[in-house]
Structure formats: C-alpha cells, structure tokens
Amino acid sequence: MSEQLSASITERLGATGTANALELRGVSKFFGALAAIEDISMTVRPGERRAVLGSNGAGKTTLFNCVTGDFPSSSGSIRFFGEDITAFPPHERIRRGLRRTYQISLLFTGLSVRDNVYLACTGVSRSRFSFLRPRRDDSLMASADNLVHVVHLDDARDTIVSELSYGQQRQLEIAMALAGAPRFILFDEPAAGLSPTERSELIEILLGLPGHMGFIIIEHDMDVALRVAQSVTMMHNGRVFKEGNPAEIEDDPEVQALYLGDGHG
Amino acid sequence: MIDPTQGGPAQGNPGQGRAAAGSPTDQRSWIERVPAGYWILGLILLIMPAVAGDFILYQIFGWSFILGIIALSLMFLAGYGGMVSLVQMTVAGLAGYMLAIFGVSAIDTISLGWPWYITIPLALIIAVAFGTLTGWLAVRTEGIYTIMITLAIASAFFYFTRQNYVIFNGFSGFNGVLPPNLFGVDWRAPAAFYYLTLFWAVLAYLVVLYISRAPFGLALQGVRDNPRRMAALGFNVTAHRVAAYSLAALLAAIGGILLTWQSAQISPGTAGIGPVIDILVIAVIGGLRHPIGPFIGAFVFVLLRTFALDALIAVGLSGERFQLLIGIGFLVIVFWSPDGLLGLWEKLKAARRKDPLLDRGGETPGGQR
Ligand SMILES: Nc1ncnc2c1ncn2[C@@H]1O[C@H](COP(=O)(O)OP(=O)(O)OP(=O)(O)O)[C@@H](O)[C@H]1O
Numbered sequence A: 001m002s003e004q005l006s007a008s009i010t011e012r013l014g015a016t017g018t019a020n021a022l023e024l025r026g027v028s029k030f031f032g033a034l035a036a037i038e039d040i041s042m043t044v045r046p047g048e049r050r051a052v053l054g055s056n057g058a059g060k061t062t063l064f065n066c067v068t069g070d071f072p073s074s075s076g077s078i079r080f081f082g083e084d085i086t087a088f089p090p091h092e093r094i095r096r097g098l099r100r101t102y103q104i105s106l107l108f109t110g111l112s113v114r115d116n117v118y119l120a121c122t123g124v125s126r127s128r129f130s131f132l133r134p135r136r137d138d139s140l141m142a143s144a145d146n147l148v149h150v151v152h153l154d155d156a157r158d159t160i161v162s163e164l165s166y167g168q169q170r171q172l173e174i175a176m177a178l179a180g181a182p183r184f185i186l187f188d189e190p191a192a193g194l195s196p197t198e199r200s201e202l203i204e205i206l207l208g209l210p211g212h213m214g215f216i217i218i219e220h221d222m223d224v225a226l227r228v229a230q231s232v233t234m235m236h237n238g239r240v241f242k243e244g245n246p247a248e249i250e251d252d253p254e255v256q257a258l259y260l261g262d263g264h265g
Numbered sequence B: 001m002i003d004p005t006q007g008g009p010a011q012g013n014p015g016q017g018r019a020a021a022g023s024p025t026d027q028r029s030w031i032e033r034v035p036a037g038y039w040i041l042g043l044i045l046l047i048m049p050a051v052a053g054d055f056i057l058y059q060i061f062g063w064s065f066i067l068g069i070i071a072l073s074l075m076f077l078a079g080y081g082g083m084v085s086l087v088q089m090t091v092a093g094l095a096g097y098m099l100a101i102f103g104v105s106a107i108d109t110i111s112l113g114w115p116w117y118i119t120i121p122l123a124l125i126i127a128v129a130f131g132t133l134t135g136w137l138a139v140r141t142e143g144i145y146t147i148m149i150t151l152a153i154a155s156a157f158f159y160f161t162r163q164n165y166v167i168f169n170g171f172s173g174f175n176g177v178l179p180p181n182l183f184g185v186d187w188r189a190p191a192a193f194y195y196l197t198l199f200w201a202v203l204a205y206l207v208v209l210y211i212s213r214a215p216f217g218l219a220l221q222g223v224r225d226n227p228r229r230m231a232a233l234g235f236n237v238t239a240h241r242v243a244a245y246s247l248a249a250l251l252a253a254i255g256g257i258l259l260t261w262q263s264a265q266i267s268p269g270t271a272g273i274g275p276v277i278d279i280l281v282i283a284v285i286g287g288l289r290h291p292i293g294p295f296i297g298a299f300v301f302v303l304l305r306t307f308a309l310d311a312l313i314a315v316g317l318s319g320e321r322f323q324l325l326i327g328i329g330f331l332v333i334v335f336w337s338p339d340g341l342l343g344l345w346e347k348l349k350a351a352r353r354k355d356p357l358l359d360r361g362g363e364t365p366g367g368q369r
C-alpha cells in the first residue's frame, strides 16, 4: 500500500519535472456529424499561462470539456503531467490537480459563498465521504475562508449565492477552481460580462496566482488575454488556427483579418 | 411531483434556503439551535406511556415509528439524493426474513436458531448488501426509470419469497419471530415496545439530520442539484449515490427488524406491492424536504388505516373504501402541497407571520427559494 503510494508519488514528481502540464494529440469531438473540435494538438508547459482566442462556436468550451472529461473526446489522446488521462472520468482528472471554471456559472445557489467553496475543498480532499460535520477549527473550512479572501468576497462570505451580483458569482467560480492544490486551471471566459473595475480585479487575481500554477484562459477581450498570458492559441472552426507569443499573434495579418472581420478586438 | 428533481431549475439549492440555519459553518452550540418545539414534543413522547393505552402505544405509535423509519430511508434518498427508490420496504422485509431464517421462529425446520447477537448484525449486513447492489443498478438510471427498476426488484422479491418454500417458506412465511429478552425485558410489552421503537426512530431521525449537514450529505444534495458540477469538483457522483443507498438500506433494515418483531411474523405480504407503495405514499404525504416528514406521514397513515375503517362503517359506507380515502388524501396533498403536510405547515406558519395591517411578509425560512 505505502510502497504503491510512494511509487505513484515519485512517478508523479518525475512526471512533473519533465513532462508537459497538458499535451493534446489529435483530439476531436463530434456532436453527431458536427465536428465541434477536430484534430487539436497542443502542448502546454508546467506553469505556462496560455490564452485561447477564437470567435463564437470556434470550439473553445468544447476543448475544455474534453480536457476535464465533462464530455469524453471522440478521438485523440490527452496527457496531464505525463499521465494519460484520456479514459479517466472527470473526478479522477480533478483529483490529479486539474481545475476549471464554467462559462455560465454552475454554483449551488441555495448555499452560502463559504459553503460553496467548502464543498469544492471537500471534493478534492479525503473527507468528501465524511459523515462528521466539520469542527470549528476544521482545516478545510480554514482553506475555504482563505479562498474567499483571495477572490475578494470576504464581505459576502455568508451570503446565499442566489443573492450575489453577477460579478461576485464569477469571482466565486474562480475561488472554487482554486480549491485543493490545483496544478493547472482552465478558465472559461472569466471576464465576460464584468465591469471595467471587476475586470482589473480579475486580472489582479490571475496575476497573483503562484508561479507554478499554469492555466489556459479563454477570453474574447484581447486586452485581458494578452495581459495575463505568455502564449496564445487562436482557434477557428474547431481547429488550431495560429499559435505564438502575444506580440506575434497581435501582429499577424491573418489573425487581424479574422478578428477585425468578426468585429472583435 | 414525486421526484423533487423534476421541474426545478438545473441549478438547485442544497439546503433549500435553510442553508444559513443548518450550515456547516453555523457557529452556535447545538443546544442553542434546538427549537423549543423539539423539547415539548420530546417531553410528550417520553411521558406518553403514562397516559396512553396499550393499543395506542403498540399499534398507533409503535407502528408509526417503524413505518416512519422505513419511509425516512426513502426520504433520505429522494429528498437529499433525488432518487426515488421503491425498494426500501423490500430491504426491510429482507432484514426481517434473515432474522427469521438465521434466528428463532416457529418454523424450526428452516430457522437455524442462532443467537440474536449473530442474527441481528447478519440481517443488517445482508440487507445493506442487497440495498447497495440495488443502488448500484439503479443509479445508472434517472427519474421514472429509477422508480421502474426498483419496483421491478421489489416485485421480483415478493414473488420469489412467495414461491420459494425451501428458504422463505412460501406463502405463509415465518411466525413466532420474537425479540430477545434482553435486560430481562419483554420487548413486546406495549410500553417497552413503545420505547424501543421510539429510541430507534429518534436515533434514525437525528442521524439523517446530522448527516444532511455533514460533508457526505451536503455533497449528496450537490449531486442531486448538479451532478456535472460535483464531478468537476472531484466528487465521484456514482459512488456517492450508491453510498446513499447503503445508508438508506441500513435505516430500512432497522425498521424491518422492528416491524417483524411487532407482528412476530414475516411473510411475502409484508413487502408486497401494497406496502412498497405505502412507503412512498407515507414519505410524500409527510414531506420529502425534512426528515420529520416521514414520521408525520406515517402517523397520519396509521391513524387512517386504523380508524378510517370504523369511521366509514359508522357512516354507512363499506370499510373497503379505506384505500380510496388514502388515495384521495394522497392526491390532495400532491396537488395542493407537493412538499407534503410539512410544506402545508410551513405555508401556514408563513401566512400567520404575515402582518395583515402592513401586508408585509415575515422572514420566512424559505424566503430565498
Ligand atoms: N452539447 C453540445 N451538443 C451539440 N453541439 C454542441 C454542444 N456543445 C457545443 N456544441 C457545438 O459545438 C460548437 C463549438 O461550441 P463551443 O461551445 O465549444 O464554442 P466556443 O468556442 O466555446 O464558443 P463561445 O465563444 O460562444 O463560447 C458549436 O457549433 C456548438 O453549437
């Protein structure tokens, strides 16, 4: 048992040292005849922050769903820190340190902010099956409080989620994705619908994440995307259209044509 | 109507707006949180044997507590887990059968006559294993299909026990299944049986109430409202649901053992299709939102079952109409108050609190629903 455990730890540590955080090879997802994404290959290094851009329906959210296992991919392989997770159910991927937020907030609207985050913290801990109520000095509760603080929701800590503003709900989504010890996070349009002040607060939160915590952020707003990301993937019609550093992408005539033509940017 | 997950928004709310009061983050000590009504009810129940007759204690209260425990196991699955299982009475019946087969009964050609400290744990273990297996099959389905698969298992059990004579003694089942004379008490004496069933009912109630706010229960409600989100938080949704079936089976099995002792017998009819549906009716009439609901439902059901017959005959109707009466009651409840009598009570309370002069609603606990 402990031998097995230490073996898996060294395996993972070894993997962390050498392997990529995320490695997609030829990933496709079909809805009936429609290819939402097709033959996507992508490599993200540990600690790397990447922006995914693309017009509506480009397949960005579908890409996230395939990586987290919300929908199984139709073909291709997905490696997470060297481990092949293609066939894993979502909760197994999450327990390995993958996290995500949803484009349309998926929260428990009848619970308080703190309880939502607490639920997220128990999900990736061993006490998820616990029949005992948490004590006052519960460590998960403490980490939940800490996360509430990280996303600036201290004042709304005991508020029922259905009473939060839209922006606050988006912040709560982020807090829930930070629960446990994330190694890599997928943010699905966290800035959409936020006011300019909330936007800069979001950027501050993202820039404040520890350096080893890589992420992919889907973002329509180039300004936000380019401020937090070191690399950019452009998607179009379910395929990777361009990949490069922010400057290259911004200056690329094809990208400009596509983006300006779509009325974005 | 029956399935609480039906018709609600996809993003539901574990805690149903009562979250603030029962939240795991509530910092008051538990004594302070016990409402006054509990103390009064507790006192009344404790001194009941001093005032009530044997029939009331044994038949009305004893039976209500037992049916309440079994219906509570359904409330736990349906209310917190969104899974309507019709197999709870079957689990109870199986526990009763195991008690009779391994322990002592009048059918000594089959019964093994093992002592109670082996047969009771064995009966519980087998019933929980059966409940878990059923859950494992049923959680792969949703809504109406869960009802159908559990009903199929319940009917299969009924017909199997009726036709199998080697182990289950067929149509007549087992009689003479008695509780052990532990501590020198005859547990089938009315007052003793009253306290025995009261004890297990209260314990089962408190356990369910406690777990509903512990990580497991909270997560179960999360799974009910939003399984996809729960999986994305690292929860194994299937395992969580199956575990809920196991716990519910344990409750049902305790109820089943008490039920067998009450009538000193177990036969196919105990877990026939009628009783299987009765448990659903009891849970729905009482209310699926809170663990007190099944006990309210069971009390009303037992009262109707016991007295409606005489009342009907007294007014010149056939006693057979009793089922009709329950059916109509069920219909009225489901139609007027999908949350059962409990929901009706909460509505009344909310209405009373409303100030007629200012026409301002009070702080209803369900305000954020
Ligand atoms: N569950 C589904 N069933 C059927 N088709 C789907 C499903 N999810 C996505 N699609 C289709 O797949 C394509 C890609 O959708 P996706 O949501 O991944 O786009 P997106 O890049 O995230 O767009 P947006 O910017 O609007 O969020 C779209 O044509 C969409 O209609």
Ligand SMILES: [Mg+2]
Binding pocket: A060, A061, A062, A103
């Ligand atoms: Mg999208």
